[in-house]
Amino acid sequence: MFLTTQSLTKEFGKLRAVNEVSLEIRQGDIHAIIGPNGAGKSTFFNLITGYHPVTSGKTVFKGKEITHLPAYHRCQLGLTRSFQITSIYPKLTVYESVLMGLLSHRRATFNFFGSARSYYKKEVWGILEDVGLADQADRAGDSLSHGDKKRLELGITLGTEPEVLLLDEPTCGMSPDETESTMTFVKKLVEDRGLTILFTEHDMSVVFGIAKRISVLHQGTLIADGTPDKVRSNEEVRKVYLGESK
Amino acid sequence: MKSNPKKNKTSLKKYWWVALLLAAAVAAPFFISEFYLTIFGEALIMSLLALSFNLLFGYMGQLSFGQAAFYGISGYTVAMLITKAHFNFWLSLGAGVVVAAALGLIIGFFCVRLRGIYFSILTLAFAQLIYFVIYKWHDFTGGDDGIQGVYPPDFLNSSIHYYFFILIVFILATFILWRIVNSPFGYTLKSMRENSERTEFLGISIAKYQLTAFVIAAAYAGLAGALWAPFYRSMAPSALFWLKSAEPVNAAILGGPSLFFGPIFGMFIMTFFHAWVLAYTVFWAFIMGILILIVIFLLPGGMLGFVQEKIKERRENRNPTTGIN
Amino acid sequence: MAFDVLFNQFMSGIARAAILFLVASGLSLTFGVLRVLNFAHGSLYMLGAFLTYSIWKFLLIPSLGFYLALILASLIMGAIGLLIEWLLLRRIYSRGWPEQLLATYAIILLITDLVKWGWGGEFLSIPRPEPFTGAVSMFGFPFPSYNFFIILLGLGLVFFLWWLVYRTRLGDIIRAAATDREMVSALGIPIPWLFTWIFVLGALIAGMSGAVAAPFGAIRLGMDVEIIIECFAVVVIGGMGSLPGTLLGSFIIGEVYSFGIMYKPELALAFIFIVMAIVLIIRPWGFFGRPER
Numbered sequence: 001m002f003l004t005t006q007s008l009t010k011e012f013g014k015l016r017a018v019n020e021v022s023l024e025i026r027q028g029d030i031h032a033i034i035g036p037n038g039a040g041k042s043t044f045f046n047l048i049t050g051y052h053p054v055t056s057g058k059t060v061f062k063g064k065e066i067t068h069l070p071a072y073h074r075c076q077l078g079l080t081r082s083f084q085i086t087s088i089y090p091k092l093t094v095y096e097s098v099l100m101g102l103l104s105h106r107r108a109t110f111n112f113f114g115s116a117r118s119y120y121k122k123e124v125w126g127i128l129e130d131v132g133l134a135d136q137a138d139r140a141g142d143s144l145s146h147g148d149k150k151r152l153e154l155g156i157t158l159g160t161e162p163e164v165l166l167l168d169e170p171t172c173g174m175s176p177d178e179t180e181s182t183m184t185f186v187k188k189l190v191e192d193r194g195l196t197i198l199f200t201e202h203d204m205s206v207v208f209g210i211a212k213r214i215s216v217l218h219q220g221t222l223i224a225d226g227t228p229d230k231v232r233s234n235e236e237v238r239k240v241y242l243g244e245s246k
Numbered sequence: 247m248k249s250n251p252k253k254n255k256t257s258l259k260k261y262w263w264v265a266l267l268l269a270a271a272v273a274a275p276f277f278i279s280e281f282y283l284t285i286f287g288e289a290l291i292m293s294l295l296a297l298s299f300n301l302l303f304g305y306m307g308q309l310s311f312g313q314a315a316f317y318g319i320s321g322y323t324v325a326m327l328i329t330k331a332h333f334n335f336w337l338s339l340g341a342g343v344v345v346a347a348a349l350g351l352i353i354g355f356f357c358v359r360l361r362g363i364y365f366s367i368l369t370l371a372f373a374q375l376i377y378f379v380i381y382k383w384h385d386f387t388g389g390d391d392g393i394q395g396v397y398p399p400d401f402l403n404s405s406i407h408y409y410f411f412i413l414i415v416f417i418l419a420t421f422i423l424w425r426i427v428n429s430p431f432g433y434t435l436k437s438m439r440e441n442s443e444r445t446e447f448l449g450i451s452i453a454k455y456q457l458t459a460f461v462i463a464a465a466y467a468g469l470a471g472a473l474w475a476p477f478y479r480s481m482a483p484s485a486l487f488w489l490k491s492a493e494p495v496n497a498a499i500l501g502g503p504s505l506f507f508g509p510i511f512g513m514f515i516m517t518f519f520h521a522w523v524l525a526y527t528v529f530w531a532f533i534m535g536i537l538i539l540i541v542i543f544l545l546p547g548g549m550l551g552f553v554q555e556k557i558k559e560r561r562e563n564r565n566p567t568t569g570i571n
Numbered sequence: 572m573a574f575d576v577l578f579n580q581f582m583s584g585i586a587r588a589a590i591l592f593l594v595a596s597g598l599s600l601t602f603g604v605l606r607v608l609n610f611a612h613g614s615l616y617m618l619g620a621f622l623t624y625s626i627w628k629f630l631l632i633p634s635l636g637f638y639l640a641l642i643l644a645s646l647i648m649g650a651i652g653l654l655i656e657w658l659l660l661r662r663i664y665s666r667g668w669p670e671q672l673l674a675t676y677a678i679i680l681l682i683t684d685l686v687k688w689g690w691g692g693e694f695l696s697i698p699r700p701e702p703f704t705g706a707v708s709m710f711g712f713p714f715p716s717y718n719f720f721i722i723l724l725g726l727g728l729v730f731f732l733w734w735l736v737y738r739t740r741l742g743d744i745i746r747a748a749a750t751d752r753e754m755v756s757a758l759g760i761p762i763p764w765l766f767t768w769i770f771v772l773g774a775l776i777a778g779m780s781g782a783v784a785a786p787f788g789a790i791r792l793g794m795d796v797e798i799i800i801e802c803f804a805v806v807v808i809g810g811m812g813s814l815p816g817t818l819l820g821s822f823i824i825g826e827v828y829s830f831g832i833m834y835k836p837e838l839a840l841a842f843i844f845i846v847m848a849i850v851l852i853i854r855p856w857g858f859f860g861r862p863e864r
Binding site for chain 1: 425426428429430431432433434436437440441443444445446447448449450451452455458
Binding site: 303307309311356359360362363364366367368370371372374375378379382488489492495499528529530531532534535536538539542543 | 608610659662663668669670672673674676677678679680681683684685687688796797799800803804807837840841844847848851852855
């Protein structure tokens with residue numbers, strides 16, 4: 001049991017955004033959470049990563065219950081996320097941003113006298129080359145294109161050398177080409193670094209091409225969970241997605 | 247792999263002007279009158295207070311309106327230890343800084359639970375509380391009368407000697423702070439300022455780092471206060487009044503909070519300006535208010551920030567914007 | 572502790588709470604709509620008190636003089652609010668909170684020296700106006716009848732604000748703008764105009780509170796910082812932007828202060844801090860507020 005949720009529920013006043021979702025994410029999988037708008041995908045992510053407190057239910061990671069742990073602690077345990085609205089450092093350079101992830105993960109941040117830029121040069125360049133931003137290392141975060149910003153965020157999260165990477169709509173706003181290259185890259189990450197990836201997505205073609213397991217949420221409830229084929233042939237899923245454009 | 251060409255410049259080349267300023271500071275006592283030397287000394291001490299404020303503002307993104315509380319309580323600690331307990335001068339100074347840092351830990355514990363405006367008002371509130379305690383506790387602190395007769399040891403008891411003492415402490419303290427802000431810890435503070443949510447989700451406990459920075463800032467404010475008491479020979483509650491906390495705010499904003507030396511520059515200008523203005527009017531708060539508004543509307547980034555922008559604009563032809571210092 | 576003593580302190584606390592509510596509600600109103608926390612709100616309060624004194628002194632009309640001064644001072648403060656909003660505030664709505672905070676902080680600095688220049692550093696006082704000069708006997712203790720005036724005014728303001736926000740078209744706009752500014756603007760309602768008048772109303776309320784508070788205690792420099800800190804405590808406890816929260820917060824702080832004074836006068840302020848500290852630890856977003864995200 002790698003990462004599981006047990007009857008995870010979130011209520012905002014009277015609105016039940018996530019309704020008793022029990023899921024298992026297996027180590028090494030690329031696991032997609034899909035569902036129409038408002039299905040609760042992002043909220044579910046927020047519960048796992050500690051962005052919102054849960055109303056009820058449990059989250060267990062590597063045998064340890066993390067349901068009420070503060071967000072930063074979960075990240076230290078190996079769970080890192082990206083945000084749907086790309087969250088990067090506007091004025092730090094690409095290099096400095098990725099460095100931040102590494103400094104945090106390697107617990108070097110409580111050091112008062114070293115020179116920050118001298119740390120982890122090899123690792124930072126390694127990540128920069130992996131995400132294809134090595135030639136823009138000195139550019140400020142907010143001067144990048146949208147697609148590059150998403151790659152930057154990915155690079156920053158890789159700095160924390162996570163075990164599970166939660167990507168919230170990683171291809172949001174990308175062109176079909178960019179989408180494809182991003183997902184290929186994500187697949188490579190799993191192979192090269194042994195990551196487990198959990199991601200939310202709208203675009204069905206993206207999901208079915210790459211996910212090993214798919215969970216479908218509808219109005220906060222889990223309606224299907226399994227291999228792509230199983231999900232594709234699920235009646236309720238078809239009903240929910242009837243009329244949804246690809 | 248491209249490397250930053252700037253990195254190849256040696257530190258000396260980049261900071262030649264620092265060496266120049268240091269030389270000027272060392273030579274100063276032999277060229278300027280005692281009156282101006284006193285103002286210079288005051289500017290150095292208050293610059294430590296301004297640096298303390300800017301650690302929290304320029305580097306961490308939080309506005310503290312209560313730095314004078316740490317400055318004042320340290321000054322009072324030193325004054326009381328020297329005059330009432332006849333304590334050793336050096337230990338008293340140390341005690342002042344420690345007391346300030348301890349107070350920073352207590353106050354900071356509450357303040358870092360808040361962000362933005364709430365943080366700021368809470369710092370103001372705590373500072374006022376400390377002010378009232380010192381003001382009202384007549385038996386212990388002398389209340390309104392303050393504490394008189396705070397003298398440094400004999401060999402420091404002349405203007406020139408004490409000035410050099412202040413200068414040495416200032417240089418050391420500034421160097422240490424410089425190292426701190428460029429360290430991984432300082433990096434973390436900057437990233438918290440840029441996007442605290444992103445930093446939190448990279449595994450950093452925001453409260454822990456903010457508290458640490460708060461304590462360091464309190465210690466620096468305390469250092470300023472500890473230097474001040476024997477310099478001014480007395481301590482009064484006015485040192486903790488909220489208007490005193492406004493001075494480092496003004497200095498940092500005026501000089502430029504995004505540069506390490508901005509607050510120092512701003513404080514020097516303010517201290518000399520204040521000394522000059524005092525001959526004409528007592529309404530210094532009004533002038534500070536006007537200065538802040540001028541900077542907000544006309545000179546964002548402060549004076550040094552403005553200059554830096556102009557220099558950058560000229561270089562901007564080839565390279566895109568590089569990161570902050 | 573005798574019941575009558577307790578009751579007396581309790582009623583004093585209500586009076587103090589009423590003043591706090593008067594001030595804090597103006598602050599809450601401007602914050603709710605403009606999303607700017609007017610740090611200088613306490614300065615407007617203080618200026619209102621000093622203006623009331625001068626107008627009262629100038630008019631020298633027995634009994635009615637004070638009420639006239641109150642009205643005039645409130646209007647003048649509204650006008651000053653207009654000036655501040657028009658000259659300064661509207662240029663920084665689009666800026667980040669640090670600049671907004673610094674700008675309003677600058678206004679505190681300006682007003683504090685303005686008051687020092689206009690009235691000197693003296694403590695001033697106004698006697699309580701007719702018919703509230705005396706005291707009412709409550710359980711054998713004299714309770715200043717002026718406090719009833721304050722409480723009545725506080726209640727009046729509660730109803731006025733409730734009526735304004737929930738029963739008028741302007742109130743609908745206010746509530747809409749508080750939630751979604753862009754939508755309101757898209758509906759053709761001129762946001763700048765709305766902001767200006769809300770700020771003016773807030774300044775007017777601040778001035779009025781200062782006027783009301785004038786006979787209650789000493790009029791002096793330092794009132795500004797004192798009251799803004801107490802307002803802050805009110806808002807910490809009650810939650811920002813919430814009317815019921817402001818009521819609750821005012822009540823709690825008023826009572827803490829009143830009983831604190833009874834116990835040990837110098838420590839009244841400290842007690843407020845303790846309450847604030849506890850709330851900050853247990854529930855930093857206040858009773859009626861919502862967690863930061």
